[in-house]
Amino acid sequence: MSRRKRQPEPIDLKRLNTETGTGENNEMATDSDGLKNEEELQDVDDQEGGKMARTDDLNNQSEIPVIKLHFVSSHRSKDGKSFFVKTVAHYCEDQGKPIILVDCDRTNPDVSNAYTEARIVYFSENQETENYPDAILEWISENNLPAVINLPGGIHELVTAWIDRTLVPIIKENASLQENENREVDVKIYNWFLCNGEQASLNLFIDSLNHFGGCVQHILVRNWGMTNNWKIVDESTELEPFYKSPKSKIEEEIAIDKGKGIQLVDSHGLPIKKAIQIDFPALSSQEGKRLAREEVKFAQAILRPSQDGVTKEGKKAWPLWERQRVINFLKKASVVLDNTGLL
Structure with missing residues (x-):
């Protein structure tokens, strides 16, 4: 399997936002901007009139590195994944949230064709190249940024296998640690699933929830650019236990079998996180x-x-x-x- 060696910098289009008149010009504070000693901390109030927090207390808190992967997937090709990824990329740019954009589609690389700074890597069933996606983890660790990953259709099993052997063991080990035990790294995985309203699409989403819904936060993206008929999704009794209420807050909820009153667990024995549903608008x-x-x-x-x-x-x-x-x-x-x- 060949790999394109382009290794550009992570996406941060404040320059483009300045040229188009969008976004804000916010500057990040550096260590040199902070107060130098305890006496200054006692004398200086913040803009709201309250005392500033002691920096030595903050420095004593050890921060665990976090690996965040946002996979964008669907049942098949041409379900709008690339378009959704480009929308997410623009949203992050406009909000001043740098990301690492990754295109895994070798057949129709729509994302990397438009975003030439996108990184390229492919999923493979070849044993010699099956762990090439590890590069995504290296990029995240090196840049301390989340990755948004455009997946082609038809590679669900390859992606699942890579997550199972590479990331699930870390997630399971972290789940077994006591509160006072330090984690080497925290892993957060999100599956933004572009649903087209068909039963086969919904079935794959439910299968994914059952397989590693405790390791991955699932988001069902109802793509209104594909269809406006969501009867199959709205009337699905299989999906109901996994659904988070639209009025719920951001906090995670655990799926429960109401009939038996027990928590639902995935194939790895972890409590399944309830899925989030969003309505992605259509562009003409x-x-x-x-x-x-x-x-x-x-x-x-x-x-x-x-x-x-x-x-x-x-x-x-x-x-x-x-x-x-x-x-x-x-x-x-x-x-x-x-x-x-x-x-």
């Missing part, structure tokens, strides 16, 4: 196809013309009405993603 087909055809980022598509209908990048600007439809879509998607509290 015209703009969606143009984004794919031109292989551009959302930030580039909404650039205003500087002169003669040309953007700062020297490309022809999209018409105002098309840009506005894209902007309206991004606003709706941003609210949906923000409400999950997971990114």
Whole structure:
């Protein structure tokens, strides 16, 4: 299996946000910005008038490294995964939340074609290359950033096998530790599953919950760009025990078999976390196809013309009405993603 060796920096498009007039110019404080000694801590109030926290107390708290993986999956190809990933990438850029973007689709690399800074790695059943996805963990550890991973259709079993042999043992060991025992690393996995409203799609999502719903937080993404008929999902009795109430807070809930009054556990013996459901809005087909055809980022598509209908990048600007439809879509998607509290 060949690998593209492009190793760009993680996504952080504050520069693009500045050029397009979006986002905020927030500067992160450095160690040199902090107060130097205890006397200054006693004399200085914060902007709200309260005393600042003692930094020595904060420094004594050991921080455990966290590996966060956001997989974007579905039952098959052409369920909107790449489009969803690009939307998440734009959301993170606009919010000033750097991520590592990973494209695992060798057949239709729509994400890396638009985001040339995306990292490339493939899942394989070849024993010599089956652990190539370990590179994702290395990138996360080196940069201390979460990864958003675009998965192609039809590799569910390969991804599951890699997670089972690579990450589940760490999660199980951490779950067995006492509160006073230190973890070497914390692992948080999220499965953003693009559902198309069909029974086969829903069945795969439920199978995933049963297999490692205690190791992975599942998010059922109802993709309204694919369909507006969600009868199969809404009326599913199999899904009901795994569902988190829409009114629930961000805190995790454990799935319970109401009939027997017992906690549901996955195939690894861990209590299954209730799934979250979100409604991902649709973008008109015209703009969606143009984004794919031109292989551009959302930030580039909404650039205003500087002169003669040309953007700062020297490309022809999209018409105002098309840009506005894209902007309206991004606003709706941003609210949906923000409400999950997971990114």
